[in-house]
Amino acid sequence: MFGQQLLEGLGAGAGYAALALALVLTYRFTGIVNFAQGELAMLATYVAWQLVDSGMPYWAALPVTVAVAFLAGVVTERTVMRRVEDRAGELTLVATTIGLYVTVNAIAALVWTSALRAFPSPFPDGPAGVSALVAACVAGPVLGAVALVVRHTGLGLVMRAVAADPRSARLSGVRVGRVLALGWGAASAIGAVSGVLLAPILFLEPTMMTGVLVYSFAAATLGGLDSAPGAVAGGLIVGVTETLAGTYLGFVGADLKIAVPLVLIVAVLLLRPQGLFGSAPVERA
């Protein structure tokens, strides 16, 4: 029983970790939290569902979905975010991502209606959580490869330069706009993985990712908003905590599980605001 719960928690946690990773990526590159990250992932999951529904095998649909999500991220950055990125002020940027959130959500409801849909699981016979866990085991090495690219190649160096200081990077001849678009695309692609991992557990509907976004906020805050390994660790911790609290704490139950991440965020911010692996911010006037 406990092992089963643990497995389920890790499976859900893998999904939260992926979305948290996407949030951290966007944060590293542009310094904002993208409230529309979950909705972009939801849109990609609908694309995957449409592909599988029209007869494409699951494992062929997955890379296509990720590619579509990547493109969607690039297009969003180039068409919408680019227009407001140079304006100072968090309100402008957050309001824009909120506007995106509302728009994408409504478009999904318009195209696919708000009916609940069952999403195919890659391993229909295995117990709940196993499929997500196996998928996570595939995703692990891929992420490791991405980390190697970021650490040891010229492209990675350019990306790190933009993340560290866009203005200096631009003065050194880096095409900052392209790198930002690449960052948004990568974040969106990783977010799509999160949507596909979680859809078999949650069922597919336009508001599917709203709760997941809260869990991912908790994961990113717990791991440190600027730390990619922290986001993954945070996601797994949040997934396990949430599942165990829902099962063993009578008061929490299934419907109040969503309060667990809120308590976690507030606790982390009060006790260790930079998170487990994040760097403490240095403030300059």
Next chain:
Amino acid sequence: MNTVPGLVPAGHRRLPVGQAAGDRRQVWPWRRAGLGALAAGAVALPFVLPPYLLFQATLVLVYAVALLGLDLVVGRGGQISLGHGAFFGVGAYTAAVMIAQFGLPYPLTLPVAALLTFGLGWAAGLPALRLRGLYLAMVTFAVAVVLPPLLKRFPAITGGAMGMPVPTPRAPVLDDDQWVYFLVLGVTVTAFAGIRNLTASRGGRALTAIREHRAAAEVLGMRPATHMTHAFAWSAMYAGTAGALYTWTAGFVSPDSFALSLSITLLAGVVIGGPATLTGALLGAFVVMGVPAVARELNPAAPGVISGLLIVLVVYAAPTGLTGLLRRAAWSVAGRRT
């Protein structure tokens, strides 16, 4: 000191811009005339509008009160709250439970809802020193998501997922809906006057200073944490008051009326109306109530698409909101900057 033409020496009555001393031209009192016309229109409204539109107009006023409060945090304080729908919901449920479960008279619910949400806002604002910027936005987002399941959790008090009907105020003189409109109008006018004084007060000016330059404000002796906590508490109180008014108007509360989308609507109202302005609250409330109502005629999903695009468009093209646009239009017509 050089004498500049038109500059009035200190101690004299300030002349309107563009008028030199000794000028006998009359200056039309635009401000007072505008306010007078607005007041006359507001009083006449319930006698000309059909019941459904009057209901909508009352809701616009209710939203305006909530937007005034949210603007204190967003416009004046420069912080982002996505959780004011939750305060609105707590205010609405406080009024609903007091009237429907305990049978208390409705005027009593307003101060109780206001006090309760003031306290909640205070408690939520206490960690404001840590919960700045994006963290505040994320935490308040989570609060907005958590409130509906929390309300559904205690069906004995809140009526559960089905919500509960609440008797609306009975009118001693007019029709019931006209009476509620005037009640709400009275509270709205008081709320506007309150915010006007609040933002001109020591704390209000400190809030603007902190938004503009935190370090400079701190050096001048303002405590950002204290002022933000105060602002958040007042702001929550406005949202809670609006919630109680909502219960009076709608006569029905359900958890899903106070979901995340309400918080997003409120933030959109502030951004669209124009942050840090009084008229912005009214204009924003009008737009966030009116645009979806019109768009719903086209398609059930159209309000979402249009509202979302409207937010992005306003942020991009008119960062000062509709108020800023109107102000610029007025300047170009009048040919001067007032």
